[in-house]
Amino acid sequence: MLRPVVSPITPRRQHADACPGVLQVHAAADGGLARVRIPGGWLTGAQLAAVASAGNGLEITSRGNLQVRGLAPGAETAFAAVLSEAGLLPSTTHERVRNIVASPLTGRDGHGVLDARPLVAELDRALCADPVLADLPGRFLFALDDGRGDVAGLGADVAIHGTAVLLAGRDSGLRVQPADAVPVLLAAAHAFLAERGDEWRLSELDSGPGRVARRLGGSIGAPVSVSGRPPIGVIDQVDGRVAIGAAVPLGRLTPEQISVLSGQSWVCVTPWRGVVLADLPDADLVESLVAAGFAVEPGSPWAGVTACAGRPGCARSLADVRADALAFHSGRPAPSLPVHWAGCERACGRPTGAHELKLATEDGYESR
Incomplete structure (x- = not known):
């Protein structure tokens, strides 16, 4: 079993990280802007409705998170209480570093070499339990790609692609089984903090990802080229149910779209600024999605x-x-x-x- 060894570190305080979160709101021209991290992108329809209730606009980000616009001044405390009640704020100290993308259809459509869903939950718990990792920049990104090559190409700082460990999109030479994936990802995050000066991303290190790889017992190799496409259309699940992938034009959800999503058991907001609705008995929901302005045809321009x-x-x-x-x-x-x-x-x-x-x-x- 791979057991990476990382030297003890004392995190260095950098200049202020202005990346918005729930408690640190960015003052935009149209009001406060808050960003809610959604590890893996999956949440219930009721949770999505709770996020949307706080401001005057809801957007999907390029990391599969949710962004609320138009917050009133001083609304952070009430907003945090709403999210905590909805189960979307497990840690106030780590809320901006819970940046985890995962293959949206992992474990459901039979593709990939592993089910990344339990790894998302494990990584989120372990990340929030580590006080040192609260010092990660709000831009640092983890990716759990089940081997199909979709989220591995999104520029994550640290990623699992099947069994391969990627650092800033490059092969580290390390291979892990699912049971060891989370400890390796956390070890890589610690190694980044040990090497970090004023850099926000692993790719920005003067030493590149090579020194981080060596701290983990690997050696940096060639960039990994993958070109995952956003899931669009009706997708058969292995359990006989279906999932529906839909593009959201420019990633901004309308009140009509939020209304449709809020009634669903599971919604995944994807890094391609779309949604996947899973575990549906049939594809009857397509008509309602189209009527609300979602694009469910693979040839739609809004997928790109x-x-x-x-x-x-x-x-x-x-x-x-x-x-x-x-x-x-x-x-x-x-x-x-x-x-x-x-x-x-x-x-x-x-x-x-x-x-x-x-x-x-x-x-x-x-x-x-």
């Missing part, structure tokens, strides 16, 4: 088009990029490459991998 907040939500933005993206892509076929619309050079939320950037300028949009 994203946008930052834009105006009026972001004071930095030079344009209402969401309105412009909706006007441009509605009725068109899916783009050959993912397209991200951004209101400024920061290009918040842009996808990993090859994509086209539509960047707002003073004179219109520039394609990159």
Whole structure:
């Protein structure tokens, strides 16, 4: 069994981490912005409704988390109480570091080489129980890919891809069985903190991921190339039930969409800014999803088009990029490459991998 050894460390305090959470709210142009970590993306419909009840807008992020917009000043305490009651705030000290993505259909559709669902729960519990790991940056990302190659390509700092351990998207040479996966992921997070100066991500380390790999007893290898696609459409489960994957245009949920989702037993918010509804007896829900504005056809452009907040939500933005993206892509076929619309050079939320950037300028949009 692999038993990584990590040197004891004393975490170094860095300049303030401004990554929003539940208790640390970002002051956006349209009100307070809170981010709720949803490990693995799975929550009940009732829990999603509880999150949505707090603000004036609900978004799915590129890490399969939920983002609430329009919070009133000082609303954090009441919001935290709502989430705690709903079972979505197990730790106030670790709430911003519970960044865990997982294969949305793992254990349900028969693909992959393992069921990552119990690993998500185990990793979340162990992460929250480790006081040192509360010092991880809010941008540090764990990924549990069951071997199908979907979330392994999302730029996680530390990932399990089947049995392989990836560090910043590169093969560490380490191989683990499911029983050892969580200890290795936590050991890698400790190793990052030991190597960290002012860096937020493992890929930003001056030493690269190589020194972290060596602390774990591995050696860094080549980048791992995977190209997972968002689950869209009706998907057969191995137990005879079905799941339905749907794209959410630009990741922003409307009140009508929230109403449909709130009545479901299980909802997965995915890193592709969509949803998966699982354990359904049949596909009858498709009609209601389409009527609410979800896209359930694999050829829909909304499976590959994203946008930052834009105006009026972001004071930095030079344009209402969401309105412009909706006007441009509605009725068109899916783009050959993912397209991200951004209101400024920061290009918040842009996808990993090859994509086209539509960047707002003073004179219109520039394609990159």
